[in-house]
Amino acid sequence: xxxxxxxxxxxxxxxxxxxxxxxxxxxxxxxxxxxxxxxxxxxxxxxxxxxxxxxxxxxxxxxxxxxxxxxxxxxxxxxxxxxxxxxxxxxxxxxxxxxxxxxxxxxxxxxxxxxxxxxxxxxxxxxxxxxxxxxxxxxxxxxxxxxxxxxxxxxxxxxxxxxxxxxxxxxxxxxxxxxxxxxxxxxxxxxxxxxxxxxxxxxxxxxxxxxxxxxxxxxxxxxxxxxxxxxxxxxxxxxxxxxxxxxxxxxxxxxxxxxxxxxxxxxxxxxxxxxxxxxxxxxxxxxxxxxxxxxxxxxxxxxxxxxxxxxxxxxxxxxxxxxxxxxxxxxxxxxxxxxxxxxxxxxxxxxxxxxxxxxxxxxxxxxxxxxxxxxxxxxxxxxxxxxxxxxxxxxxxxxxxxxxxxxxxxxxxxxxxxxxxxxxxxxxxxxxxxxxxxxxxxxxxxxxxxxxxxxxxxxxxxxxxxxxxxxxxxxxxxxxxxxxxxxxxxxxxxxxxxxxxxxx
Numbered sequence: 406x407x408x409x410x411x412x413x414x415x416x417x418x419x420x421x422x423x424x425x426x427x428x429x430x431x432x433x434x435x436x437x438x439x440x441x442x443x444x445x446x447x448x449x450x451x452x453x454x455x456x457x458x459x460x461x462x463x464x465x466x467x468x469x470x471x472x473x474x475x476x477x478x479x480x481x482x483x484x485x486x487x488x489x490x491x492x493x494x495x496x497x498x499x500x501x502x503x504x505x506x507x508x509x510x511x512x513x514x515x516x517x518x519x520x521x522x523x524x525x526x527x528x529x530x531x532x533x534x535x536x537x538x539x540x541x542x543x544x545x546x547x548x549x550x551x552x553x554x555x556x557x558x559x560x561x562x563x564x565x566x567x568x569x570x571x572x573x574x575x576x577x578x579x580x581x582x583x584x585x586x587x588x589x590x591x592x593x594x595x596x597x598x599x600x601x602x603x604x605x606x607x608x609x610x611x612x613x614x615x616x617x618x619x620x621x622x623x624x625x626x627x628x629x630x631x632x633x634x635x636x637x638x639x640x641x642x643x644x645x646x647x648x649x650x651x652x653x654x655x656x657x658x659x660x661x662x663x664x665x666x667x668x669x670x671x672x673x674x675x676x677x678x679x680x681x682x683x684x685x686x687x688x689x690x691x692x693x694x695x696x697x698x699x700x701x702x703x704x705x706x707x708x709x710x711x712x713x714x715x716x717x718x719x720x721x722x723x724x725x726x727x728x729x730x731x732x733x734x735x736x737x738x739x740x741x742x743x744x745x746x747x748x749x750x751x752x753x754x755x756x757x758x759x760x761x762x763x764x765x766x767x768x769x770x771x772x773x774x775x776x777x778x779x780x781x782x783x784x785x786x787x788x789x790x791x792x793x794x795x796x797x798x799x800x801x802x803x804x805x806x807x808x809x810x811x812x813x814x815x816x817x818x819x820x821x822x823x824x825x826x827x828x829x830x831x832x833x834x835x836x837x838x839x840x841x842x843x844x845x846x847x848x849x850x851x852x853x854x855x856x857x858x859x860x861x862x863x864x865x866x867x868x869x870x871x872x873x874x875x876x877x878x879x880x881x882x883x884x885x886x887x888x889x890x891x892x893x894x895x896x897x898x899x900x901x902x903x904x905x906x907x908x909x
Contacts, residue, residue: 471574706877
């Protein structure tokens with residue numbers, strides 16, 4: 406089913422009646438108690454939601470911060486802190502009704518003024534969450550349970566974004582430069598048991614409004630960037646859940662753990678940050694960027710480096726998106742000779758040099774393939790060995806001309822805001838193209854078939870201009886022990902916390 410149909414259903418629901426849903430009901434009769442032990446492969450950047458990412462940051466945040474919505478398995482919003490919502494006919498005013506029985510862990514009521522403060526604070530930030538709410542021009546609080554969100558332009562992904570990190574709400578007293586999280590979520594951070602950067606321990610919040618949905622007494626989240634150490638912790642029973650590197654999947658399955666796969670909409674490959682040619686002048690030439698696309702044997706990368714966990718692609722939009730154009734995946738077939746010819750045509754017959762961050766600690770197979778295949782066409786890569794926790798900050802700072810990366814989303818508008826928009830989080834050098842800007846505006850102001858046509862025109866243009874060199878649509882693997890039951894959700898890169906239950 407095309408994601409456009411799902412959005413249409415969610416939008417019709419939003420425009421008509423109060424959209425109360427399963428997120429607000431308490432489960433009964435479930436087994437409770439114990440500690441849920443989880444692992445995250447990337448470190449926490451900040452407790453400041455304005456700097457938050459949409460990926461693994463959410464796993465640190467979900468215990469302590471509740472979101473305005475939850476997303477069901479089709480991406481439709483269901484009630485959580487917001488119990489109902491309605492758009493105006495222009496799709497530029499969103500009115501929310503809030504629960505009236507919620508307090509933050511510092512005792513402050515969660516009301517319309519708190520939501521207003523949070524949305525405007527997140528919008529002012531620089532993280533992925535901030536990029537997804539940039540269209541918010543104003544937030545009003547006409548009464549304590551009503552929030553009116555004003556948009557500068559229609560934003561097709563807003564409801565989905567508010568069901569993730571962008572819609573998480575912190576106490577207004579702990580928004581600016583927070584030393585720790587103060588939320589209204591099902592758990593509170595146990596500071597005494599927590600070691601920043603290594604382990605975060607959360608204790609059940611006795612005052613949480615929906616305790617039945619979170620049956621564990623404690624949640625222990627460990628930061629484990631070493632895939633081997635993480636695998637060993639899973640196999641030894643130290644963990645109840647965690648991400649699994651492709652090369653470790655067989656070992657984890659052999660150890661008796663369940664392994665689920667999910668496609669969160671991420672596309673990985675070579676991301677070309679410097680399309681202006683500021684750092685590496687060659688990259689300003691579209692022929693050079695096209696040559697980089699022809700350099701990669703994406704089918705072999707998926708088969709060998711990814712152990713089959715991925716789908717080769719040449720585009721940033723996934724097959725269940727209305728922006729997807731099947732024929733575009735044939736744009737760049739593996740052809741090193743053609744890549745060399747394009748480089749020569751652009752004046753780089755002897756190739757060029759480029760510095761890229763070393764990612765071998767987490768993605769050794771992908772890095773080896775990338776360096777080798779770029780070298781085969783004369784692009785000489787010098788690897789910059791930096792601590793992995795500096796990888797994303799360095800990208801955001803515009804330090805590198807290109808690098809391995811993966812990002813995106815199941816919602817095409819989210820992908821646009823993260824990658825293609827001038828102020829997109831993962832457009833760190835703020836490259837822009839007027840035709841792209843025009844198409845983004847067209848998408849925002851259209852619906853149905855006209856919107857789909859504009860999405861596909863944008864996708865086609867970006868592929869032909871070789872903004873990046875995608876390899877594959879990612880399939881993430883997640884392992885869980887026999888002590889828990891886990892339900893995956895394609896709109897989260899790891900199972901949301903409320904999808905963990907003790908095994909019967």
